[in-house]
Every structure is written in C-alpha cells, then in structure tokens.
Amino acid sequence: MIKLLLLITLPFLLPNIAIARTWKQPDYDLDQNRDEEKTYKFGVFETVAGYEDPDYSEALELASPLKDDRFQSYDVIIVINIDDEEAVPNARTAEGQHMRVYIRPDAIEAIGWERFHMDKPYDPDVGLLYYWKVSTAVPGRITPRGHFSPEMFSSEHRSTTYNNASMPWAVFFTLNYLYATHGTTSNTHLGKKASHGCVRVETQRARDIFHLIGANGKGQVDVINRDGSVQTLSDGVRASKLAYKTLYIVK
Secondary structure, eight states, X not given: OHHHHHHHHHHHHHHHHHSOOOOOBSSGGGSTTSOTTSOOOBTOOOOOTTOOOOOHHHHHTSOOGGGOGGGTTOSEXXXXXXXXXXXXXXXXXXXXXXXXXXXXXXXXHHHOGGGBOOSSOXXXXXXXXXXXXXXXXXXXXXXXXXXXOOOEEEEEEEOTTTTTOEEEEEEEEETTTTEEEXXXXXXXXXXXXXXXXXXXXXXXXXXXXXXXXXXXXXXXXXXXXXXXXXXXXXXXXXXXXXXXXXXXXXX
C-alpha cells in the first residue's frame, strides 16, 4: 500500500520540490534575497531581448508628485499609469502603460549616491529616477486604482491562483495582498495591457524596485487614503503611521 501511495503522490510532489519559492513577508528584511550587505547597485541593467525603455524626456513633461504637499513624508513615489491611448484618445504616450519612479535627493544621499548608476541626468527639483514600460490588466480584469503602501515582499514568488506562474521580485501593495509589481519575461507585451491585474515590469527593473523600497526603508509617514486625500485626526492633525516611505499611485 505504501509503495502504491508513493507511486501516486511522487509525480505531483516532485515538480513542487524543484521550484524555488519565497513566501510573502511583511518586511523586506525578512526576505531571503534582501540586500543584507547593502551592496546592490541601482540602475544597472543588462540588455534583454524584446525590451527597450521609453523616451525619458516624455516623463519629464509630467508633474512630479514629489512637489505635492500631500505626499511630503514619502521619499519614493511610484506612479503607474494604466490608461492607454485607446482609452484616452488625446493622451500623451507617457500617460499609458508606464511607470515613473521618483526619489528625493535626500533619500539618495541616505542610501548612498555611489550605489546609483544614472544613465539619465537626475534633476533633484524633479526627482525622476526611472521611466519604464509596464503591463497591467487586460479588459475584463482589474488593476486597482488609488494610493497604496507596500505591504508584502516575495523575491521568488509563484502565483497560487494562476498555475504557479513565476512572479519574481514581487511587492504586494493592495487589497489583501492580491496585487503586486513583479518581474516578467514577456517583454514584448510590456507597454500593453497583458496581465491578470498585477503590474508587470521587466525583471531586472522589478528587482530594482524591490531593493529600492527596502533600502529607502520605513519611517513615520502621513496616512494617505485610497482617493489621495490625507487622513486627519479629530483635531485636524495629519494621521501618521510607521510604514515604508514609498507610495504607489495607480491611475
């Protein structure tokens, strides 16, 4: 009987044993692939087939969220535009299926300027660090809009919903940890709606986001409601919380 059970169960167990996986952790420092030695170099990407960053100058035309008084307590702000040109006929290219990453110069100073490789001129008055293509939800699926905080990290994540699909360098940011930014090898689909709801990014760039959020770390930040308003207490004082000093804006 034991031999029979092994013959039945081993074919199902072995594929799972062979698959590397990390689990969602509420803290970057708990992930097994954290940058414990603080030696990770930001902005160093190898060329990959099927992917090229969009024109950086497009993003410079858009308003920097770092200048918005509501978000003054956040050092890193990640803006994800999910509307495409078909949904917004008069939209500029920069407004659809792209991610903009902003960081304050003080945050770069704290992490260490020597850790950043910048092939584009960084303007501290704008704070734009990266401008990348992404893929968000196809019609019939949802990438939720709003203002969110990073909540879970999983560097070698696999989906429990979609056939064990690989989701490397996942940072979960909303709605019961269902949605994340994560890496993809479907690079030719970036810049188009192609996901079940998560925000897909070229894998090296997803790794960069993962470590940037971790390196920037936690602090007291204002509580931003999903609609972008600042939560206040009964006396009008801004509500605050201890959280990662990174804000996701999905619009």
